[in-house]
Amino acid sequence: MNEKAAGGAPVREAALARRSAPKVTDVSPDDAELRSLIAAAGRVADHASLEPWRLVALRGDARARLGDALVEAAGLEGPDAEKLRGKPLRAPLLVAVVARTQEGHPKVPVWEQDAMAAGVAHLLSLLLDEAGWGVMWRTGPHVRHDAVAAVHGLAPGEHLLGWLYVGGVPADASRDRHRPVDASRFLTTLD
Numbered sequence: 575m576n577e578k579a580a581g582g583a584p585v586r587e588a589a590l591a592r593r594s595a596p597k598v599t600d601v602s603p604d605d606a607e608l609r610s611l612i613a614a615a616g617r618v619a620d621h622a623s624l625e626p627w628r629l630v631a632l633r634g635d636a637r638a639r640l641g642d643a644l645v646e647a648a649g650l651e652g653p654d655a656e657k658l659r660g661k662p663l664r665a666p667l668l669v670a671v672v673a674r675t676q677e678g679h680p681k682v683p684v685w686e687q688d689a690m691a692a693g694v695a696h697l698l699s700l701l702l703d704e705a706g707w708g709v710m711w712r713t714g715p716h717v718r719h720d721a722v723a724a725v726h727g728l729a730p731g732e733h734l735l736g737w738l739y740v741g742g743v744p745a746d747a748s749r750d751r752h753r754p755v756d757a758s759r760f761l762t763t764l765d
């Protein structure tokens with residue numbers, strides 16, 4: 575055990591307590607709180623310090639514009655279109671996770687850059703959960719569609735890894751851990 579862990583294991587406790595929140599209420603962290611959590615989430619390992627990520631906070635009408643883009647991407651009409659259009663309105667804040675990858679880097683292939691950006695999203699989910707917010711990472715079949723990219727103002731080389739849907743935790747939400755991990759299934763040791 576290293577010195578930092580000797581006083582307890584707050585990260586482990588937070589990880590064990592984390593759970594996704596499929597339903598959230600209409601309150602959300604403001605940009606100042608979000609920035610303080612992002613400052614911590616961005617500390618994940620980053621090969622060659624490429625910083626291959628950024629985040630876009632969608633609030634208010636931006637969520638409706640995303641709903642319109644999802645419908646355009648799906649080519650739907652009628653009730654199915656309206657159902658899809660409303661999906662981004664399920665949370666007051668969507669944090670879009672953008673991977674900003676470079677092809678042909680001499681040391682860092684694209685998959686490593688995606689892994690870094692995904693790491694930021696996982697750690698931010700944990701930090702938001704620990705701060706008492708409800709969070710759920712969502713994607714869907716249209717996450718890479720041009721109309722969806724346009725809503726976020728993505729540049730060439732940027733692609734979405736999905737959205738963290740963020741809001742308040744409903745009073746009646748169960749906080750029981752529902753997905754225990756049997757570590758023995760996931761670890762083999764080679765001597």
Ligand SMILES: Cc1cc2nc3c(=O)[nH]c(=O)nc-3n(C[C@H](O)[C@H](O)[C@H](O)COP(=O)(O)O)c2cc1C
Pocket residue numbers: 592593594595710711712713714735736753
């Ligand atoms: C990259 C990524 C994309 C996901 N996309 C969706 C999604 O579109 N819809 C969904 O219901 N769950 C999605 N999930 C799973 C949920 O975020 C969540 O992990 C799952 O419901 C299990 O709940 P738990 O995190 O509390 O164990 C996604 C997870 C990841 C990592």
